[in-house]
Amino acid sequence: MKPLQVLPARALSGILLAGLAGWAPLQAAEVKVTTAHTGDDDAFQSDTVDSPATNDAATDATFKMIAGQADPNGGGLAVLHDGKIPGGADEPRSNFFFSAAGKGGRILVDLGKPIEIGAIATYSWHPGSRSAQKYSVFAADGSAEGFVAEPGEGSPADQGWTLLAEVDTSDEEPGQQAVRLTPTAGKSVGNFRYVLFDIGKNPKGDVFNDTFYSEIDIVDAAGPELVKVEKPVKIKQEFDSKHGEFHYTLDVTEAPDLQQWCAEHLIPVMDEWYPKIIEMLPVEGVTPSKDITFTLKNTTDLPGYLRGVPAYASGNSVVFNAGFMRDQQTGEAIGAGVHEVVHVVQFGGGGERRRERPRHGRRPPTWVTEGVADYIRWFLYEPESKGAEITKRNFERASYDSSYRVTANFFDWVIKHYEKDLMRKLNVATHEGYYDDLWKEWTGKSVEELNEEWKAYHAKKLGIEG
Known part of the structure; x- marks a missing residue:
């Protein structure tokens, strides 16, 4: 201090x-x-x-x-x-x-x-x-x-x-x-x-x-002697990456019962996938943070609009909903962490600070960045779970800009049919600037045309008549 x-x-x-x-x-x-x-x-x-x-x-x-x-x-x-x-x-x-x-x-x-x-x-x-x-x-x-x-x-x-x-x-x-x-x-x-x-x-x-x-x-000035607020007792654990260059802090002050599980299951996966994601999403002049803090918080201490979400990222920090993590230890807990460390790579500070504004165009819409995070989660980290499938139940309302799992599915289809380097290019656009014509530059078609082809592909696959 x-x-x-x-x-x-x-x-x-x-x-x-x-x-x-x-x-x-x-x-x-x-x-x-x-x-x-x-x-x-x-x-x-x-x-x-x-x-x-x-x-x-x-x-x-x-x-x-x-x-x-x-x-x-x-x-x-x-x-x-x-x-x-x-x-x-x-x-x-x-x-x-x-x-x-x-x-x-x-x-x-x-x-x-x-x-x-x-x-x-x-x-x-x-x-x-x-x-x-x-x-x-x-x-x-x-x-x-x-x-x-x-x-x-x-x-x-x-x-x-x-x-x-x-x-x-x-x-x-x-x-x-x-x-x-x-x-x-x-x-x-x-x-x-x-x-x-x-x-x-x-x-x-x-x-x-x-x-x-x-x-x-x-x-x-004439009041009683002041009683100072006590310094909170923190329950933190530090981890050095097996790769040698990263460091992780686990803060389980509000969920001490999850400390051992996080140390044995969550942190090792974060350490395995954080370097992988950095390698997937390189941007010249932007260096993702070497340090990440993972914090578990009770639902009542989360912002109102985040009380229903599993986790969120802010800079080089990931905050988990302790209740969700407790309930989903053998389910979606770790996958949620993979999703959030993608955001740390996309937006986190560290090394050279990312640009406050893109040099060209605009920042990509939320469906792009959330779609990237869910693509890496559902199609690379846990493809066996098939968590981002297009089904007869969600086909009708599915669109390229539906965000999260549905957009992740759209990205997977574009990668397989048009542009294998899509993840890297989308992250570059996050920093350099996003504009709609990028899709034509990358694939020769507009995002709307790609959307029609993607929908037609799934309609045929699902046996849905046009």
Whole structure:
């Protein structure tokens, strides 16, 4: 872990609005902004910013979103003051974040009564740009003339609020970020009942640049001694590849009963197939990660839209639904892992970072990348299972862009009849750019024409009359 920087905020004596005597917000002390960056296993413990507390004044405060739209995959406002921190770097359900469709938003904290605020701290955690914090924080006691308790728009400073500080950590490294606001002198920044966070997007992020806020602390200068959140006890096991150049981390903190099974059955297959997949899908200038983390998580800790899926990949990390893996140890569990490590090769960081945008065309649609992952799974890893067959039951609705198993079947047919190097070429298109005419360049026919031939092939095979 390492400390970052200490930034003196500008002095903030109570601001009198020109010509409006009696509209003066309460005075605030000069505020110092201190930031820190810590590693994934440090629980925000640093030398410059205290780790989150379980009994600060925000614990029993009322949190309300008064502007913006919460992302439904997040954990809601309650996670901001529950005295808990996420168990890992990419846990949407353990964080609050605004929807990517908006422009950030505002969170109002009502402490119930005015208190001498000794410190305000915010904590965020994400492996990418969504760790960066960018916000303005205001405070009020509610007594200013014309006070607006829920300023959903416009400057709060014009509505009876005092600006305490402006925060922007977008230049700092991803990971655990902590920000602490304290008075430069004395014990308190002021006597306030309300705290308002005007939260913006990270200006240096991509489309998903809404910060994963893990916890917000507001410290009563006259309150009890703070109880710090305990560092989670992790159950991890490290594996070196038999090939010598890869390394795997198994995190079974939430499913310790599966540790032995994963070590004996899952990891050996991942180690066998990860190098194979890298060899199948080479892209000049793109080096897949040498390290992969496999994490088993309980269903309730998965994002809402992922609770029904076996697993998902993010960067060089694969997260498994522990319940699914437990139920499918002798079924689809390992195949699901093969599918996800394909995505690690397609999109994972490591070595040279993949391009943020293709040089030509566009990124391939989801049916392409999911079809590639399922082709490698069903036709190369476990062809004997025949898990991607076209049958009379699914023939009618089958299309080249149906994704997953059906698209995998389409790819298998194209490989056998037109282009043996299709997997590599599709992955190159993932990085260099995808456009519809690629199919004509590779096969001499459009994807729609190939689709008609593929359907006709299966109609004949199944005895289905046109």
